[in-house]
Amino acid sequence: MPGPGCSGDPVSDRGERRGQGLRLLRLLVQSGALGLIVAAPLLNFYLHIDFIQGWYQSLSIGKLWFVSPLEGLESLLVAKVIYFPLLIGMFIPVLLAYFLGRVFCGWICPVNFLSDLSDRLVNVVAGKKKHCDLLVFPRQIFWFALIVELIFTMVLGTPLFVFLSPPGLIGREIMRVVFFHTLAWEGLVVAAVLLANLVTRRMFCRYFCPLGALLAFLGGRRRLKVFFDPDSCTRCGQCRRACPLGLDPAAGDGRSPYCWNCGECVESCKPASLRLGWDKRQ
Amino acid sequence: MGWNWTRAKVKRRDFLQITVGLSTGLFLLPAPVRAGKFFASPVARNRLRPPGAVPEEIFAGKCIRCGRCVEVCPYKSIVPLDIGNGVYAGTPLVYAETVPCYLCMKCVAVCPTGTLRKISQQETRMGLAVLNRQLCHNWQDQILCRTCYDVCPFKNQAISLEELRPVVHEEACTGCGICTHACPLTAENGDKAINIEPLYAGARVQW
Known part of the structure; x- marks a missing residue:
């Protein structure tokens, strides 16, 4: 059954687009984010520079430590002991999600970056x-995915997402290649997630990623949103086709917790009815 | 907000079919994966957790598989496990006879979850070196070998020589595995004449 984004005619006349330059900016941020987790194991292995370590489960830059909120939460739930360095590591990511929503997914997560790249590849190959x-x-x-994940974690005493999380696996596989010159089978999870994009764009990110769900939950009252101006909207539907998550920004989905603020809709909107901006609550 | 099934393109029935289908598919997994192996700890003789590790009971739960201990280890002693180890995939393990731990304590300093507790070299208890007197050259009166004694970082405390024969002292042995790695004698099953037994990994957690 064809979904809402299926009958899209190609976006033409690129010159006319009046975006906010978000597409290039996001490409740069995503490349930098992937570059960081490629550089870290290389620096550690070949030069013994441990200034940067880890990937997006836990990343350290000098003495600044980040811990992914879901991984940290699961660790705390299973261990049933508060470990303060862990909480402090989770602080900045949680704050980021609270104010900016799921920006990690849209702008940093290597799974989404690889999905974006593979989308482009499919477009080139299939001409679609x-x-x-x-x-x-x-x-x-x-x-539902988040709740099931947390309950299973607590019942089994073993965090499920932690050892098979696609963003974590990308980091782990990169490190494995650099350190041990081999790959592990669980890397196929990443391949499966990318292949699922052929059925539905961002199938995993949309429906099944518990980390995305936790970030969306934290960002329920976020400040960074996609604003919609109904007066200038021509109802062309380009924003709906552009949205990788299948949301409808013209129906106010840009302010829903599901939106990850990637700005694809903003870039696709020719009359500039959509704008990614800061919600200045009075 | 509620469950808006009418807006969705997949009806409730399809969703249930997919869910049931996927859960049925789990039973098609290879038998060892389904069986206890999926939850079996990889810690065994000469298969050790890095220094300061919490008991094995909660190790897989506390460790978030960030791999920072692996990356920071200058000797490449720490290896991340793969999916063959079930839910322990991604957790760190030291293969004592291949590359032992040299107790630099860098991994302990970087662990963000407290899975590797911040302890000193002397407090480290990755296991206990156990000498197999049936294999050891000294104890079999074959040749004089004092390799384990020579390489031990806590010489005369953890391993001493008594009548030219090595003896391990439980109160000082850190279980680093340097003796195991250095031991020239390998048995048919791959064991050395001195092996590290991860005795402390089985400790119960005080909730």
């Missing part, structure tokens, strides 16, 4: 501008 979303679930499954 926009993908069809063949399998569309109710998006509330997202919360």
Whole structure:
């Protein structure tokens, strides 16, 4: 059954676009984020420089430590002991999610970056501008995934997401290649997630990623949002086709917790009815 | 907000079919994966956690598999496990006879979750070196070998020579595995004449 984004005619006349330059900016941030976790094991292995360590499960830059909120939460839930360095490591990511929403997913996560790149590759190979979303679930499954994940974690005493998280696996596989010149089978999880994009764009990110769900939950009252101006909107529907998550920014989805502020809709909107901006609550 | 099934393109029935199908598919996994192996700890003789590790009971739960201990280890002693170890995939392990731990304590300093507790060299208890007197050249009166004694970082405390034969002292042995690595004698099953037994990994957690 064809989804909403299927009959899209290609976006033409690129010159006319009046975006905010978000596409290039996001490409740079994503490349930098992936470059960081490629550089870290190389520096550690060949030069013994441990200034940067880890990847997006825990990353340290000098004495600044980050811990992924979901991984940290699971560790705390299973250990049933508060470990303050862990909480402090989670502080900045949680703050980021609180004010900016799921920006980690949209701007940093290597899974989304590889998905973006593979989308472009598919576009080149298949000559298709926009993908069809063949399998569309109710998006509330997202919360269900988070709850199931946390309950299973506590029942089994073993965090499920931690050892098979796609963003974590990308980091782990890069490190494994650099350090041990080999790959591990669990890397296929990443391949499966990328292949699922062919069925529905960002299938995993949309419905099944518990980390994304936790960040969305934290960002429920976020300040960075996609604002919509209904007066200038021409109802062309380009924003809906551009959204990798299958959201409809013209229906106010740009302010929903599901939106990850990637700005694709903003860039696709020709009358500039959409704007990524800061919500200045009075 | 509620479950808006009408907006969705997949109906409730399809969703249930997919869910049931996927859970049924789990039973098609290879038998050892389904069986206890999936939850079996990889810690065994000469297969050790890095220094300061919490008991094995909660190790897989506390460790977030960030790999920082692996990256920071200057000797490449720490190896991340793969999916063959089930839920322990991504956790760090030291293969004592291959590359032992040289107790530089860098991994302990970087662990963000407290899975590797911040302890000193002397407090480290990765296991206990156990000498197999049936194999050891000295104890079999074959040749004089004092390799384990020579390499031990706590010489005369953890391993001493008594009548030219090595003896391990439990109160000082850190279980670093340097003696195991250095031991020239390898048995048919791959064991050395001195092996590290991870005795302390089985400790119960005080909740």
